[in-house]
Amino acid sequence: xxxxxxxxxxxxxxxxxMRWRLFYREPGTMFWTFGFPMALSxxxxxxxxxxxxxxxxxGVLEGPRAVMIQELLEKSVDVRKPxxxxxxxxxxxxxxxxxxxxxxxxxxxxxxxxxxxxxxxxAKALVDDALQRGLGRKDAFAPHSDEVTAVxxxxxDFLIPGLVGLGLMSSGLWGVGFSLAEMRTRKxxxxxxxxxxxxxDLLLSFLVVRAFSLIVELPPLLIFARVAFGVRMQxxxxxFALVCLVGALSFSVLGLLLSSRAENPxxxxxLINVVSFPMYLGSGVFFSTGRYPDGIRKxxxxxxxxxxxxxxxxxxxxxxxxSPLVLxxxxxxxxxxxxxxxxxxxxFRWR
Amino acid sequence: MKCRxxxxxxxxxxxxxxDDDSEVVAVDGLDLDVAAGECFGLLGPNGAGKTxxxxxxxxxxxxxxxxxxxxxxxxxxxxxxxxxxxGLSLQQTFLPDKLTVVETVRLFRxxxxxxxxxxxxxxxxxxQEKAKAKYETLSGGQKQRLAVACALVSDPELLFLxxxxxxxxxxxxxxxxxxxxxxxxxxxxxVLTTHYMDEAERLCDRVGVVDHGKMIAIGTPxxxxxxxxGSHIVEVQAEGEALAALLPAELLTLPSIHACKPVxxxxxxxxxxxxxxxxxxxxxxTERKLTVKDLSTHSATLEDVFVHLTGRxxxx
Ligand SMILES: Nc1ncnc2c1ncn2[C@@H]1O[C@H](COP(=O)(O)OP(=O)(O)OP(=O)(O)O)[C@@H](O)[C@H]1O
Ligand SMILES: [Mg+2]
Numbered sequence: 001x002x003x004x005x006x007x008x009x010x011x012x013x014x015x016x017x018m019r020w021r022l023f024y025r026e027p028g029t030m031f032w033t034f035g036f037p038m039a040l041s042x043x044x045x046x047x048x049x050x051x052x053x054x055x056x057x058x059g060v061l062e063g064p065r066a067v068m069i070q071e072l073l074e075k076s077v078d079v080r081k082p083x084x085x086x087x088x089x090x091x092x093x094x095x096x097x098x099x100x101x102x103x104x105x106x107x108x109x110x111x112x113x114x115x116x117x118x119x120x121x122x123a124k125a126l127v128d129d130a131l132q133r134g135l136g137r138k139d140a141f142a143p144h145s146d147e148v149t150a151v152x153x154x155x156x157d158f159l160i161p162g163l164v165g166l167g168l169m170s171s172g173l174w175g176v177g178f179s180l181a182e183m184r185t186r187k188x189x190x191x192x193x194x195x196x197x198x199x200x201d202l203l204l205s206f207l208v209v210r211a212f213s214l215i216v217e218l219p220p221l222l223i224f225a226r227v228a229f230g231v232r233m234q235x236x237x238x239x240f241a242l243v244c245l246v247g248a249l250s251f252s253v254l255g256l257l258l259s260s261r262a263e264n265p266x267x268x269x270x271l272i273n274v275v276s277f278p279m280y281l282g283s284g285v286f287f288s289t290g291r292y293p294d295g296i297r298k299x300x301x302x303x304x305x306x307x308x309x310x311x312x313x314x315x316x317x318x319x320x321x322x323s324p325l326v327l328x329x330x331x332x333x334x335x336x337x338x339x340x341x342x343x344x345x346x347x348f349r350w351r
Numbered sequence: 352m353k354c355r356x357x358x359x360x361x362x363x364x365x366x367x368x369x370d371d372d373s374e375v376v377a378v379d380g381l382d383l384d385v386a387a388g389e390c391f392g393l394l395g396p397n398g399a400g401k402t403x404x405x406x407x408x409x410x411x412x413x414x415x416x417x418x419x420x421x422x423x424x425x426x427x428x429x430x431x432x433x434x435x436x437x438g439l440s441l442q443q444t445f446l447p448d449k450l451t452v453v454e455t456v457r458l459f460r461x462x463x464x465x466x467x468x469x470x471x472x473x474x475x476x477x478x479q480e481k482a483k484a485k486y487e488t489l490s491g492g493q494k495q496r497l498a499v500a501c502a503l504v505s506d507p508e509l510l511f512l513x514x515x516x517x518x519x520x521x522x523x524x525x526x527x528x529x530x531x532x533x534x535x536x537x538x539x540x541x542v543l544t545t546h547y548m549d550e551a552e553r554l555c556d557r558v559g560v561v562d563h564g565k566m567i568a569i570g571t572p573x574x575x576x577x578x579x580x581g582s583h584i585v586e587v588q589a590e591g592e593a594l595a596a597l598l599p600a601e602l603l604t605l606p607s608i609h610a611c612k613p614v615x616x617x618x619x620x621x622x623x624x625x626x627x628x629x630x631x632x633x634x635x636x637t638e639r640k641l642t643v644k645d646l647s648t649h650s651a652t653l654e655d656v657f658v659h660l661t662g663r664x665x666x667x
Contacts, residue, residue: 007464014461018450025449025485186445191501194411194441195462196434351411 011197015205023175023213033171033213037163037221044286045156045229055080056123058101061090061112065105072134073103078126101127153317160225161312162285164218168244169279169305171217172251173258173272176206180259181268190351199350203256210252214244234319239326240312246330247308250337254304257340260348279305307332352408352509352540357381357417359403359564377403379564380417385557387508390531390541392555394548394653400564401544402442405513408542409439422508435464438507440498442514442544448487452478455486456500463505476500476530492523499530510534512543516550528554548653560657567660575656580609581621584655585629588617588645589636605631614658621651621659 023029057080058073060066066084074081082103085093090102094112100123104110109131113120133139183189192202218241225231233240258275262268282296283289283305289297300306311329314320358381360374378400385391393401406412408419410426410433419426421433446455456469467475473482476496481489489497495515502510512531516524524547531554535541545551551558552572559569568575576582602611602620607628610621622628625648636643 004464007461011461014458018447018454018458021454022447022449187441187443188445188447190411191441191444191446192462194409194434194439195459195505196431196464197462 008198008201012201012205012208015197015202016208019179019205019209020213022179023209029175032174033167033217034220037167038224041156041160041163041221041225042228044159049154049156056101056119056126057099058082058103058123058127059085059090059093059099061102061104062086063105065107065109069103069105069109069131073127073130075134076126076130079123079130103127103131154229156225156229157231157317158288158313159286160221160229160231161316162309164221164244165247165283165305165309165312166280166285167217167221168247168308169251169276171213172210172248173255173276175210175213175255176252177255177259177268177272178265180206180256181262181265184259184262184349185264193350206256207249207252210248211245214241214248218244231316233316235315236321239321240315243308243311243315243326243330243333246333246337247304247312250304250308250333250340253337253340253344257344257347260344276305279303282306284309302332304333304336352383352385352422352542353420354381354383354408355418357383357404357407357419358415359400359407359412360415376564378407378414381561381564381566383408383559383566385540385542387540388535388538389556390535390543390554392551392558393542393544393561394546394551394558394657395544395561396546399561401561402513403564404561405511405542405544406441409437409511410434435505436507437509437511438502438505439511440495440502440513440515444498446486446494446497446501449485451483451485452489452497452500453482455497456504459501460504466505467503469504472500472504475503475533477526492519492526495519495523496527496530499527503530503534507539509540509542512541514544514546517546524550548657551653558653560653560660562657562661568656572653575653576651579621579651579656579659581607581623582651583622583625583628583648584651585620585622585625585632585646585648586614586617587620587632587636587643589641589643602632602635605635608632610659612659617645619655619658621655622648 055078060070060073060082062084070082070084073079082099085099085102090099090112093099094102094114097117097119100113100117100120102112104112111124111127113124115121115124180189193199222231222233226233254275255272258271259268262271279285282292282300283303284300285305289300289306292300307329311326314323314325320326357378358376359378360376362374381400381404383391383404393404395401403412407414408421410419410421410430422436424433426433450458452473453469456472460466460469460472466472473479476499478493478496478500481493486494486497499512499515502512510531515531516527519527528550531541531543541554543554555572557569557571558575559566560575561567568578570578599611599613599618602608602618605628607623608620608631609623612619620628620632629648633643
């Protein structure tokens with residue numbers, strides 16, 4: 001009895017070691033797990049770093065009062081020194097967005113703008129302010145302003161938990177789905193099935209290795225984000241790790257499902273792309289899901305990556321532990337995992 | 352090991368399947384007995400149904416019809432029992448590229464309750480020097496030997512090898528033959544498939560010749576060769592107006608000639624005594640005004656048995 005258990009564990013251990021060796025001996029997996037998320041966070045972190053507010057850009061149409069208006073606007077810190085433009089140049093620059101607004105120097109001045117563009121509406125407010133004050137309007141009061149740039153509210157703080165979730169999805173789908181399909185093509189699954197190996201042991205070894213590889217997968221990106229951008233973990237690292245674990249396993253099982261019929265790895269790549277691409281864009285990794293219409297959001301909200309990213313973001317940035325949102329996310333991930341597993345059990349081809 | 356009336360059909364795939372649900376018959380009613388301690392060889396051309404037969408015996412394919420008993424048991428009931436006791440190598444397996452020889456053998460060893468040690472198994476196929484080399488860096492022959500090592504690691508009672516030496520150089524083949532002979536001499540039974548006559552003659556106690564899914568001859572290599580009636584083969588290629596007049600029936604009346612058959616533009620004679628038959632053949636050709644362009648003789652082999660039975664060469 002004891003011997004049987006020992007033998008079984010030995011077999012799971014050897015299978016897991018196989019999986020682990022194939023993982024770290026493949027240079028490609030190294031790049032996709034470690035290099036890629038870091039590169040992405042560097043590029044996006046720099047592109048969206050917090051900057052001083054940009055002054056608005058406007059132009060002044062030529063005319064007798066144009067120079068006077070140009071001088072008034074020049075004094076405002078909120079408005080960049082405007083050029084005096086001809087009729088045709090002003091039209092062209094307005095259309096292409098080079099200027100957000102054109103001041104026509106009539107008396108009183110006329111503002112020419114496309115009010116559906118937010119930057120044009122902003123320009124109108126700031127230009128109007130500058131001209132009114134310049135021509136003698138008195139403010140009712142002088143307000144104080146209290147500037148804040150809170151750590152945890154920058155774009156990079158938003159991005160990092162998203163990248164963690166994205167990494168968990170890719171490693172799960174590719175690491176498990178692609179590898180299993182490849183083993184089937186190579187007739188390795190068939191060779192294994194021709195031994196007394198328990199089929200569950202092979203699948204289990206994939207999950208075990210996914211779970212353990214989190215230990216080496218997560219810290220580099222988190223430490224890098226901390227050092228390079230000062231991104232802090234506000235919540236509990238344990239809860240964060242637990243959500244990562246559940247997410248990683250859920251995506252692994254989804255990978256198992258996607259690979260369950262495929263004759264060759266190409267078919268699985270196709271399937272993985274079809275499944276992951278909508279989540280890549282829709283699940284709020286790079287920008288908030290709040291931008292989608294309500295109908296679409298209902299669907300997006302139950303996708304596993306949305307649940308995972310929302311939960312990670314809340315734990316990391318808001319510092320919550322098992323909030324209702326986190327619990328709901330865990331439930332969604334478990335549901336996807338269990339559902340995929342049951343379906344994969346029925347569909348999986350071993351030969 | 353025993354199988355009776357074995358039949359396996361595959362559904363035709365592709366567009367043709369839409370209006371025509373015909374099937375490919377890969378194995379068509381095959382009977383086979385292999386005694387304990389015996390080495391049995393399945394011989395046949397490409398597509399004969401060797402792999403299909405072996406995979407049904409290995410319990411990897413369900414037979415469409417027929418009955419298979421291995422070590423006195425059936426796959427449906429005693430799969431676990433049987434898996435522990437048979438070893439096999441598939442016609443094509445690609446073991447994991449990035450695993451070393453030791454790691455691969457150790458992995459396979461872990462699946463079995465009992466068996467040899469990893470070192471002993473690697474020694475058996477003489478891969479000690481490559482023990483730490485990754486699979487992707489091995490040569491074709493070394494890969495085959497590793498595949499055989501994975502089959503031997505459980506110290507099985509019955510070994511199935513599907514074309515273990517195809518594509519190997521003579522040295523690697525001889526090396527694998529030694530491994531297989533040793534296994535058999537220690538009391539194991541072997542079923543192997545091959546395209547090579549010399550391999551079957553050297554290794555196998557009995558040989559079955561398969562073509563189009565049917566067993567067309569079965570026996571020891573000696574018996575099969577003896578069934579030709581003569582022990583020499585004479586092949587004659589000739590040219591002349593009256594080539595069509597060369598009737599096999601007439602030639603058969605010549606002394607010491609047991610059979611003759613046109614094969615690939617030549618006439619192949621199965622001959623008992625070379626010194627009697629040869630002058631007679633040449634006279635017969637001269638009488639018919641045929642110029643002999645090429646003449647060769649060799650001792651009969653299994654290849655000739657196959658040619659005699661099917662009128663085709665074993666390898667196309
Ligand atoms: N999965 C399959 N689906 C359809 N037909 C198949 C399948 N596998 C084999 N066949 C067909 O069954 C026949 C026997 O194939 P099999 O692989 O058993 O031949 P073989 O004797 O092993 O040939 P080889 O010497 O080339 O290995 C062939 O005509 C082949 O095309
Ligand atoms: Mg074959």
